[in-house]
Every structure is written in C-alpha cells, then in structure tokens.
Amino acid sequence: MKDKAYAFCQRFVEDKIQMIQQQIVMIRESLNSESKRTAGDKHETGRAMLQLEREKLGRQLYEAEKMKMALQKVTFKNNGETITMGSLVATDSAIYFIAISAGKCKVDSSEIFCISLATPLAQLLLGKKVGDCITLNNQEHQITRIW
Numbered sequence: 001m002k003d004k005a006y007a008f009c010q011r012f013v014e015d016k017i018q019m020i021q022q023q024i025v026m027i028r029e030s031l032n033s034e035s036k037r038t039a040g041d042k043h044e045t046g047r048a049m050l051q052l053e054r055e056k057l058g059r060q061l062y063e064a065e066k067m068k069m070a071l072q073k074v075t076f077k078n079n080g081e082t083i084t085m086g087s088l089v090a091t092d093s094a095i096y097f098i099a100i101s102a103g104k105c106k107v108d109s110s111e112i113f114c115i116s117l118a119t120p121l122a123q124l125l126l127g128k129k130v131g132d133c134i135t136l137n138n139q140e141h142q143i144t145r146i147w
Contacts, residue, residue, distance in 0.1 A: 001027070002088040002147055005112045006074060006095040008105035012114075013068045019083075020061045027054045067100045074099050080146050081124045085117050090145040098122050 031050050038056035041115075054126040083089055088098045095112045102114035115122050126141070133142045 001071060001110065001112070002086075002097065002106050003078065004107045005105055006071075006099065008107075008112075009097070009099050009102045009114050012057075012102040013064060013071060013100065016064045017061065017068065019059055024054060024057050024061070028055065054055055070084060071100050081129060083128050083143070084145055087125075088112070088147045089125055089143060091141040091143055092107060093139075093141050094123070096121065098125065 027050055028052055031047065031054070053075060070085075076086070083098065087096060087098050089098065095110055097112050097114045098117055101119065102115040105114060106110050117123075117126075121134075124136060126133065128143055130143050130146055133140050135141075
C-alpha cells in the first residue's frame with residue numbers, strides 16, 4: 001500500500017512539473033509573438049503581463065522541484081515503530097502518507113491522504129508510536145498502525 005501511495009505522489013509531482021513547463025513554453029511563444037507586433041502602450045502592457053506570468057510559473061516550478069526532492073528522501077526501510085518522513089500511518093479516523101502534499105489517493109478500498117512533513121498534522125505525528133494519541137482541532141486520534 002505504501003508503494004502505491006509513493007507512486008501516486010511521484011505521478012502527481014511529474015504531472016505538475018510537466019504542466020508548468022508546458023505553460024512556460026506557451027508564454028515564451030506568446031512573448032516572441034508579442035515582440036513581433038508594433039510597439040505601443042498596449043504592446044508593453046501585454047509583454048509585462050506575460051513576464052509576470054512567467055515569473056509566477058517559475059516560482060511554481062521551483063516549488064514542484066522541491067516537492068520532487070522531498071519525495072526522493074522517502075525511505076522504505078522504516079522500522080515501523082516510530083513515525084518519520086515516508087511513514088504510512090493509520091489512525092482511528094484516516095490513513096496518511098507523510099511525504100508531500102498531493103491530496104487523496106485511493107489504494108484498493110482505502111483512501112490515503114498524502115501530506116507534507118510541514119503540515120501541522122504531520123508535525124503532531126512525527127516520532128509517535130502505535131497506541132499514541134494526538135489532538136488536532138479538538139479531536140483526538142489514536143495511531144493504530146505504522147508502516
């Protein structure tokens with residue numbers, strides 16, 4: 001189950017990077033076509049808007065690359081005793097894969113929430129063991145399994 005959650009996260013990051021790169025190419029092409037038009041205020045405004053969009057996409061690409069690097073740090077040699085980066089954690093309310101924030105994935109009949117190590121929930125779970133409890137939003141959750 002952990003390997004499927006990991007594969008889901010890999011696909012999520014790769015798809016995100018590919019989509020951003022495609023958008024950057026489209027903006028680059030738009031900038032090139034803008035420069036072939038006649039100069040003027042409207043032309044300059046259009047170029048400035050495209051430049052801003054390209055900068056925004058550059059930041060998004062940087063963040064996606066950071067997610068990819070974080071995912072590469074996930075190890076499958078977890079002892080299953082304490083929660084660390086890469087742990088798959090079952091509580092009495094949900095299952096979490098601590099790696100990157102990639103949303104919810106369905107594995108067999110289970111839903112797994114892929115969360116980043118930086119999330120408040122992951123911070124509460126770190127270092128905990130089976131049987132420990134955490135409290136999030138005034139709700140108590142007991143850890144039932146770690147793998």
